[in-house]
Amino acid sequence: MARKHTKVSRRMLFTWFMLTGIIFLFAPQNLTDKFQLAFVHVFRWPLSIGGNLALTARTQQPLTGTVGRSEIKNRNYIATLEETLDREREKFKKLYGLYNTYVWEGTNFVLADVITATVEGTRNELTVACRKTNGLARGQFVLGDNSIVGTVSDVSSRTASVKLFTDPTSRIAVKIGKLDIKKWMQGNGNNTAKIPLVSIEHEIKKGDNVFARKNAGFLDAPVIVGRVAQLKRDDKDPLFWDITVEPACDIEQLEDVAIIIMNPQK
Amino acid sequence: MRWLRFALLILAVTVIQKGLLSRWSSKPDLLIILLVFFAIYYNTSEAIISSFTIGFAADLVGSPMPMGPHIISFGLFGTLLAYLNRVMAIKRMPYQALAIFATSVLAGLLSHLLAYITGEPIAGNIYAVVFVTALYSSVVGPFLFLPVAWWMRIKTNRFGRRY
Numbered sequence: 001m002a003r004k005h006t007k008v009s010r011r012m013l014f015t016w017f018m019l020t021g022i023i024f025l026f027a028p029q030n031l032t033d034k035f036q037l038a039f040v041h042v043f044r045w046p047l048s049i050g051g052n053l054a055l056t057a058r059t060q061q062p063l064t065g066t067v068g069r070s071e072i073k074n075r076n077y078i079a080t081l082e083e084t085l086d087r088e089r090e091k092f093k094k095l096y097g098l099y100n101t102y103v104w105e106g107t108n109f110v111l112a113d114v115i116t117a118t119v120e121g122t123r124n125e126l127t128v129a130c131r132k133t134n135g136l137a138r139g140q141f142v143l144g145d146n147s148i149v150g151t152v153s154d155v156s157s158r159t160a161s162v163k164l165f166t167d168p169t170s171r172i173a174v175k176i177g178k179l180d181i182k183k184w185m186q187g188n189g190n191n192t193a194k195i196p197l198v199s200i201e202h203e204i205k206k207g208d209n210v211f212a213r214k215n216a217g218f219l220d221a222p223v224i225v226g227r228v229a230q231l232k233r234d235d236k237d238p239l240f241w242d243i244t245v246e247p248a249c250d251i252e253q254l255e256d257v258a259i260i261i262m263n264p265q266k
Numbered sequence: 267m268r269w270l271r272f273a274l275l276i277l278a279v280t281v282i283q284k285g286l287l288s289r290w291s292s293k294p295d296l297l298i299i300l301l302v303f304f305a306i307y308y309n310t311s312e313a314i315i316s317s318f319t320i321g322f323a324a325d326l327v328g329s330p331m332p333m334g335p336h337i338i339s340f341g342l343f344g345t346l347l348a349y350l351n352r353v354m355a356i357k358r359m360p361y362q363a364l365a366i367f368a369t370s371v372l373a374g375l376l377s378h379l380l381a382y383i384t385g386e387p388i389a390g391n392i393y394a395v396v397f398v399t400a401l402y403s404s405v406v407g408p409f410l411f412l413p414v415a416w417w418m419r420i421k422t423n424r425f426g427r428r429y
Contacts, residue, residue: 017318017341024325025334027385032333039326043281050285118288122378122396130307153330161329176403189391191348266334 014228030154037156040127044115044159047127076248077146079209079224086178087221091135107220108261109143110136112160119191124167125153128160128257135261136160141212141219143258145249148172148225149210152259160259164251165212165225166193173215175222176243177208185210185245192229193254195243202241206231210245220262224248267312271418276300276323284327292398297324298370299407301340303414305347306356307422308366313351317344328377335380339373359408366407370400 024032040047112128126149131135132153140152142162150170152162165172170187174195179202187193198204206229211222230244287293297320304316319335321340347369350356356365373403374396382388389395415422 007403008311010314013311014272014341014345018338021318021321021337021341023334024337025332025380027333029332029384033329035333036326036329039280040284042330046281047285049280049285053286116288117286123330127329163330166413167330168391169387176364178379189389189395 009127022217033154033161034156037127037154037159037161040115040247041129041156041159044100044129048113048115072249076224078144079248080211080222081236083209083211083222083224108135109258110134110261111256111258113256114254117254119164119166122189124150124164124187124189124191124249125162126150126162126254126257127250128162130158130160130259133158133160136259139218140262141215141223141260143223143260144251144254146224147221147248148223149249149251149254151218162257162259166191166247166251167186172225173213174225174245175205175211175213176202176228177210179204182213188244191247193226193245196234196240196243198241199244200233200239200241204228204241204243206233209248218262219260267308267316268419272304272316272319275414275417276320280323280327292402294402294406295370295374295399296403296410297340298373298400298403299366299410300414301344301373302347302362302366302369302407303411305344306351306362307418307420308348308416310348310352312347313348314341314345317341317348320344324377331377331381331386332384335377336373338380340374342376343369343373362408362411365405366398366409367404370403371396374399 087164110130110132112130114126115129116127118125136152136155138152138154141148141151142152148165150162150164152160154161163170165185165187165228166189168189169186172185174183174185175181176183176195176198181198181202183195183198184191185195195210207223208228210226210228212219212225214221226245226248228243229246232242236239279300283296285295301317301320305313308316318337318341321337324336324340328336347365358364378388378392378396411422
């Protein structure tokens with residue numbers, strides 16, 4: 001039997017496809033995001049192999065005197081603990097020792113393997129495969145090597161996207177070192193972030209720890225997010241510092257992360 | 267067009283773009299390179315279908331940008347390039363590099379603009395990233411045309427049209 005051929009004009013073809021694109025564009029994003037997460041979930045194996053290959057190719061031999069990853073991890077852990085301890089001491093003084101809370105008390109963690117990591121460019125994110133997705137929601141903080149690396153931006157069954165704090169569209173409330181001033185940290189896109197509008201009256205030095213501030217329902221205590229990598233007077237307004245913050249851990253090297261779930265439902 | 271080979275090629279390149287290349291700070295956009303290849307070496311109808319399909323693949327790995335901007339921008343500029351190729355054949359490598367550069371810049375900017383229209387915040391370094399990606403793609407692209415042509419089983423003449 002002869003096959004029936006339907007001829008579609010180029011103009012019709014173009015119109016149909018363009019219409020499809022417009023439908024995708026204006027469809028609810030939580031619906032279309034599922035396509036992206038489903039793709040990563042289906043091809044997680046070749047994607048993670050590709051990522052590991054890239055890491056292997058980029059990893060340099062450690063030089064004598066350079067800080068190892070486990071040391072960075074421990075240093076971040078100690079910095080967060082010290083900050084917690086300071087906070088707890090103050091609280092203790094105030095409340096005369098009525099209570100003393102450990103930073104992660106009552107907190108649940110969801111461990112997740114990193115499938116893909118985009119650390120530079122217009123958007124910086126991790127796509128992670130979660131071992132369980134119960135209680136996961138947008139906005140939850142994500143720990144990598146004991147430091148905050150970003151927040152959950154999307155969740156689907158067993159896969160989630162993490163917007164890194166270095167993403168140009170990311171804004172996180174932070175405090176610098178011992179200073180008790182609330183500032184916003186904005187991602188730069190080149191694996192760094194900026195803290196604008198900090199007056200030069202404040203004593204800040206290179207290497208100071210930067211902490212994500214407590215955020216009701218998401219973070220009960222300040223946790224280290226990065227360190228001041230560069231400090232100079234703002235070219236546009238010399239009354240303010242131009243502060244560049246680098247992540248407290250090597251985000252590119254992360255193999256797994258932990259999503260913080262505060263006050264989990266029992 | 268050998269559609270099965272086309273589908274496998276797009277799938278492989280999409281996985282490479284998202285997996286292997288995502289950890290590189292400056293990288294070529296392999297999907298744009300394929301877009302220009304199919305716009306140059308295939309007839310207009312096939313170029314239109316392949317442009318929109320490649321746009322869909324780019325949207326799949328374009329997270330956290332929403333779905334849609336790449337389908338529209340890749341489809342639009344792929345179609346325009348296919349029509350342009352009918353008027354003025356893009357034969358030589360420098361012209362192919364120029365075509366990749368221009369398509370990459372235009373499609374990149376349009377997709378970010380479309381994402382912005384839907385409420386997606388725009389990154390501050392967008393111009394630098396789009397420019398660097400276009401530059402890398404235009405340098406690498408014409409050399410990748412040879413293995414792609416081999417895979418798609420077409421004979422290309424760098425000094426003439428497909429025969």
